Amino acid sequence: MRRQIPLFITFFIGTIILVSEFIPHKPFGNISTTLGGWFLIISGFAIILGQLNLFKVNLTKISRKAPNWQYYIISLVCFLIMLVCGILWGTLRQPGLLYNSEGLVAFFGLKPFDYIFKYLFENLSATMFSLLAFFMASASYRAFRARNAESTLLLVAAVLVMLGRTTIGSTLTGWIPDSLTYLHLPNIANFIMEYLNTAGQRAIMICAGLGVIGSSLRIILGIERSYLGGR
């Protein structure tokens, strides 16, 4: 029964959602809307579950003194600071338990949650993401070598797109007369992106779409059961 009931629910719900896409009338349309509402509620709870899980995982690692356990303390402290700031003082449009806390807003210019978000979190996140530029530069230098025909093709395409997607690309070939406009670097980059890239992407997307249909049917029909925790 522990397996049959979830399998039946999956089959029943999956079939209704599928049918409602083709027959969006009563009763399927209404049931599908209600199920959508349920999904949103469950998603909300999933966020709470995720936060509790984060707490549990970090606490376990600290208690077991896992490698670099000190970092997990920092992570938990940051989590708690944001949580407390959010609950007590709220955010820009959301009042907290201590309501609008004008004193703190007058001091920081923003509510504590918004202040930490804007002046710490945003900058740290952007910095982490920006580091990619350094690694990409180093990786491009090492990887883009014209070793054979395929790698040469990749190298040429990459250089053309890189140049064409910058303001330098337009400046370099801006003098080209209108009759030879197809040689203008941004136009070459657009050609590569819109035709060669798009053709490849579409093939990948169609294959992925077929894969999604296949795996969805396997789940609805109960062939694929790994989501139940078994094999």
Add this chain to the structure above:
Amino acid sequence: MSLFQKLIHIDRRIIFILIFFGTAVPLLLVLNLPVEVTKNVKNVYKMVEETPEGSPVIISFDYDPSTKPEIQPMAVAIIQQSLRNKLKLICIALWPMGVQLCNEAFEQVLPLFPEVKYGIDYVNLGYKAGGMVTINHMAKDLPSTFPTDAGGIPIDEFPIMKGINNFSKIGFVVGLSAGDPGLKQWVMVVHDAYGRPVAGGSTAVQVPYLLPYVNEQQQLTGLVGGLKGAAEYEKLINQPGFATKGMDAQSVAHLIIILLIVIGNVGFFITKRTK
């Protein structure tokens, strides 16, 4: 080690220093390299321009602070153009941190439009988990998907939300997206299932993945791609901002990478020939 062998083994720290100065110097000394507007960006601009005054439109903030430098300038530019054209902006977020980024974008734009009022001209409905299901549910019953705004005020208290029950009265949807859920989901539901125009902005790395949707069926009316797209949009609305400045840095960084690739290949070929 010969000079050419050295060329194919440049210390990565030298590359890092070059990239650092390549991005920092143009940010400090503005080069003002010309920005050329492309078709896809022009299409987004045209869509906003051609939407009748007073139409409610949706802007979705589906990104987080890591991609803010690329996407926020687009958000600011699109909001400016929309408010200039007196469109009613309904903002939502499919990513939790999109809510704050939406507030910040308005904080930047509102001083230019002192007459714009919250709840009348724009509203921030906040974040809702669920991705594509959320969009699907909005199409069927928008007020029950977002019963309150980001601050917990019931949406029926806002004049902007009067009569908005689904996408039928929505002029267009602009999805500002850094991944999943994002622009692809907006296209699949709002355009493909309900026939409303969808356009968007994304990070540069996402552009190849989204370009197939810019097609004859106009699944995406247009696409603002990366910092360059944002700079193009700033040029179109005649308000050069962060993206225009950032493009100089990005262009120089790209040039350095290309030069490094050339140097690496020259060293590689000569070393190969001498062997």
